[in-house]
Amino acid sequence: MLNVARWRVVLVAVVTILGVIFALPNFLTEQQRTALPGFLPRAGINLGLDLQGGSQLLLEVDVSTLQRQQLDNIADQMATALREATPQIRYTGRGVVGDAGRVRLIDPTQMEAARAAIRQIALSPSGGNDIITFTEGADGLIEARITPVYLRELSRQAAQQSIAVIERRINPTGTAEVSIQRQGDSRIVVQAPGVSDPEQLKERIGQTALMTFNMVREVSPEEAAAGVIPPGAMVVQPYPGVGDRADVVERRPRFTGERLVRANPSTDPQTGEWVLAFQLDSEGARIFCRITREHTGDRFAILLDNQVLTAPTINEPICGGTGQISGRFSAESARELAVMLNAGALPAPLTVIDERTVSASLGQDAIDSGVVASAIAGLVTFVFMLLAYGTFGIFACIALVVNGVLIVAAMSTVGAVLTLPGIAGLILTIAMAVDANVLIYERMREEAAVGRGPALAIDAGFNRAMITIVDANLTTILAALILFQFGAGPVRGFAWTLSIGVVTSVFTAVLVTQILIAWWFRIARPKTLPI
């Protein structure tokens, strides 16, 4: 053991040098960092929100709305399928009740044919199992329910889509350091460092920019003045700065901005006015074509967030899937609206279920006190090791310093996040890192006490302590792994520091100390063990 194999020395040297290189950026200023030559790493430790200040929002997809939307859609599809069946199957009572979309056949004897007609709706688009279950009543009632598996799938999709939408809304340039991640099936975590006012963030996320196409219900001015509106309709106000009058429209949109492929600001070649040109996807084009064919001469309204952009009269069927929205746009407002439309609508409403804000000054305070506490922990440990083990204590201290460097380097490289509890973990790791040294040294003392010479005692100390060190540290790693699984943000940061600390401390306490002691032994040639 005292003749340390060359590869071990090389390994320790290489790891230590790499450690210093990777840890270095943390101690440089921003300017010095950018001045580093290209081959050197520049990444420092990522600070958690609780240390750098900022806001975190936990959003949840409103699954019940999502379910309702989907059921509405399914009821629509059922109705279409029945209508398009040959011979046509007549139905009534199309709608959503509770957790089921339903239609009622006028002639219950047509159930067999209806079943065949709507069968294809239930097939998952990706193949595999059915996504919908049908129940048939004796009176011709057909109810469709979404399977739980598909509902989960839907909410996962909705969350995924929402992430893209949120990203475009709060970070249109892609430069801000915002992290948006899915959590579980239906949740999204938004972290915005440096944003001390989460309201601003929520506002931008909440800009629904939901575009809908609704049919206008014409009501006489007297009726409107009296507040009498037909059932299933609602009054909508003009969109500020663009629309010119309030209208009464059907509550249920014929289709929504989901069907929008893209919207561009452009100018009308005839009038030279600014318009929004839009393009629909194939399904949207089909629906739009049908509506415009059935309702030629009527008016339909294009709403943004339930406010009227424009409500033109349909002059002729539009089947190409493209169209333009005219209003009193300026170049500026047309462009802005296009951005909002392209950013898309959230597939379902999101609710904020958890919100945390830390002011930057509080974060800085936490860092400062963390640094002080870590320094004190290190100092105490140094003094303690020197008092207890003298020369060998110095070796332990050197190993501890290397350990500190390696922890910082490892955290910078793997992209671990340092949080406030993480600092606590760091402090604990510093104190615990010497445990391996203590185990080794105590073993040496014992071996020396039973009369072994220094060389043998040192050797036996390392060998015998090794099993214990591995056993003892594996338990800590196990605890850290569970923290990972369970932990929310800050706690996970703690798990990071703890597990990285355990690995590096075993490395330094065993290998670094061993090499130092071997060198010292060769030079000092001690007759007795100095501990």
Place this chain on the structure above:
Amino acid sequence: MGWWPLIRLLPKKTNFTYVKFAAFAAFLSIAAVSASLVSMFTGGFRTNPIEIFQQAAGTPLARFGAVMERGFNLGIDFRGGTSILIEAPQPIDLGDLRTLGGRLQDGGVEVQGTTCRPADSPPYCAIINFESTEGVADTVEALRRELPQVAEGARVLNVDAVSGRVSEELFAGGLIALGLAILLMLIYIWFRFEWQFGLGGVMALFHDVILTLGVFSIFRLEFNLTIVAALLTIIGYSMNDTVVVFDRLRENLRKYKRMPLGELVDLSLNETLSRTIITGCTALFALIGLYYFGGESLEGFAIAMIFGIIIGTYSSLYVAAPAILIWGVKRGREGGEARGAPQPAR
């Protein structure tokens, strides 16, 4: 190399007889564990669980939950609600703040003064808690606007809003994590040693976790996510300590095949005592430093860890190792029932 006066905390060889005191220690531990459990059911000996159970509404399980809820001073993570930290250059009148809070939102408002570092000098801090997370945005907005009336120059430092559902999930997650940690330790020790060791180790873990929870329950220290992290770390530390003792015990079991088990346990504990104390002390001193300099938010963590390390060390000595005596342990072929004089330690 006599340049340094090595400070020895202990004589080179100690001969404490732990096993002799094991019965006394067991009594102490059982008393402490019982007290902790009772405290969790009685809100730190402050409430009558039967009364609360009778007054609570809902299913028996929900009523039981109402009893347990009082067991701890649950933080915002587990209770749900809104917590706002406020800083001001001069002391904040808590009464005024409470009045303001009551005006801003109906329902439970709670106000407490807290120390910003350094204590008793500017800036002064206060926490205002709202029971609900309804309309947090408006509340915080209004608070920002009206704070100057209560304390000139006051500002909002930190806002946490956790909805009830999330807090329930966090709580359940925390419990699962603790249970899983203990189970994993049991399996690990079983795998590496014998089942008797595993049971001894797990007994020690339950002991540590329950006592630490008891301290938080009795002294009404805030119980939040960080404390769960601390508990898991305590489990790791305590197990670490126990494993070191077990390791030595296993080694000695092979070495001294005829020594009575009680003496073996004593010997193993004595041999590892020096390490136990040195490691425990470094960890303890570091954590005391953390307690004094780590700032408000890590205070609870530091308290939990300091207590946990003391308890964890105690439990390795007095719970885990003696527990093995209860079940005994299978020894090598020559071993069997220990008879005759123990071999002198060489």
